[in-house]
Amino acid sequence: MKHIGTTLGLALLGLAAGMHPAPTLAQASKPRILVLATGGTIAQTDTKEAKLLGDALVGAVPQLKDLAQVQAEQVAQVSSPDIAPEIWLRLAKRINEALASNDVDGVVVTHGTDTLEETAYFLDLVVKNDKPVVVVGSMRGSSAPSADGPANLIDAVAIAASPAARGNGVLVTLNDTIQSARDVTKTNTTSLDTFKSPDFGALGIVQGGKPTFYRHASRRHTTATEFDVASLTALPKVAIVYSYVGVDADAFEQAVRSEAKGVVYAGTGNGSIPKAVQGAAASAAKGGVVVVRASRVNGGVVERNGEHDDAALGTVTADSLNPQKARVLVMLGLTKTNDAGEMQRMFDMY
Structure with missing residues (x-):
């Protein structure tokens, strides 16, 4: 696992304290990635209560501009145990709306890790586009030693910007792995290497900033499913x-x-x-x-x-x-x- 060091952790803390440099868009030829933030540990600063908004989270990782044109929106601001079906529906509708536009080439969703796998699988069944959607979180907040959030976010944007990710369904990345939303689960309460696909393994890895796929999801997903949430306002209990x-x-x-x-x-x-x-x-x-x-x-x-x-x-x-x-x-x-x-x-x- 690679780590982005203390510099980025301090940058995150500075942004939370009121320094809000606007993210710099890369050259127009770079992929256009929309980051949809929902809260979680990846948005934490020096306390569990302090949360970075999406713009601040993206602005704290300047390496992102080398990969893509990145913009951010806040969909929710909750810890992942508090994610609710209405947030799922709001998130799915925004993703479908964004991906239908020629102005967005891929979406990254930042999310707490406790229920990340459930949100990712829900999106895998209801996103109606084959453009990349990547769900990412972190196990350590920005003020912790070896905070993993910035590195994971860089990987997520790299995957979402990669043509190889298209048509693979919704993906999950932490700790340099690329996992299928259907297969992945959280296997350890605190380890950085917690997200695994016990039965079928990862789809690929991110190495040296480059995503590489070694297998593809075989079950139907996204555009090949029968589910449409466009008109739904609630889900059955x-x-x-x-x-x-x-x-x-x-x-x-x-x-x-x-x-x-x-x-x-x-x-x-x-x-x-x-x-x-x-x-x-x-x-x-x-x-x-x-x-x-x-x-x-x-x-x-x-x-x-x-x-x-x-x-x-x-x-x-x-x-x-x-x-x-x-x-x-x-x-x-x-x-x-x-x-x-x-x-x-x-x-x-x-």
Whole structure:
């Protein structure tokens, strides 16, 4: 992992204190990249409460002007645990609007790392353009030793400006890696090397400032999906219920009582639902609630009819999506249908 040193950290602190040099646009021949800021650790200064706005964040990294013409907008200013579906919709609509213009060649989204993978996968399913979209965060704020935010932001702009990134779906970058939004997950609470794709590996790397792709995402994304959020103002409610030794049906039944239209069951092993919960799951599915068997294991595919007769139980299997990403797909799927067979088709496709 390369590090941008103390100089940039001090620059970020200076900007937070009131120094706001305007970002200098590069020559007109350079790609035009729009940075959409949402908050998170990458925007932190010397305290967890102090946040840099998008213009200041971009202005603090002068190397960006060597890569592209960069402009910034603020879409939200929250820590990523506070990201909400309405922010997803606002962000997606702005991305689609921007990419439809000839004035934008790619988009970078700055985001907190806790829910970054969920936002990235949501965008992977609803962005309607094959221009690059890159989601980036940092594990350390700008005042921390070896702050990783500036280096990650440079990588993100380099990827978004690269013709090789086009058509690869929404991408995630931290620590010099290029990951697919569908496959990537946060695997460590504090490590710089936390974002990984456990089952399928990274798509590529950034080395010497140059993005290089070694594989491409195979599942449908962006322009090849059936989802359109242009007219949506809200998303259906979907809950996640977690399994453990001695679990009973209470949490599952409470999710249904709270009018969840879908429930993702984070089961043990191959998405197992214990006997104590199976009755509630079957009853919910029969009543039109979409019930998905996912796994609390960080890797692997939940097989259809592997642990249960899914047709008899009325359940859908999550393939290799973890529970939080399975929830994203169910939310979007429910804007089209609550039919279990159709929902299974979506999980097999996306």
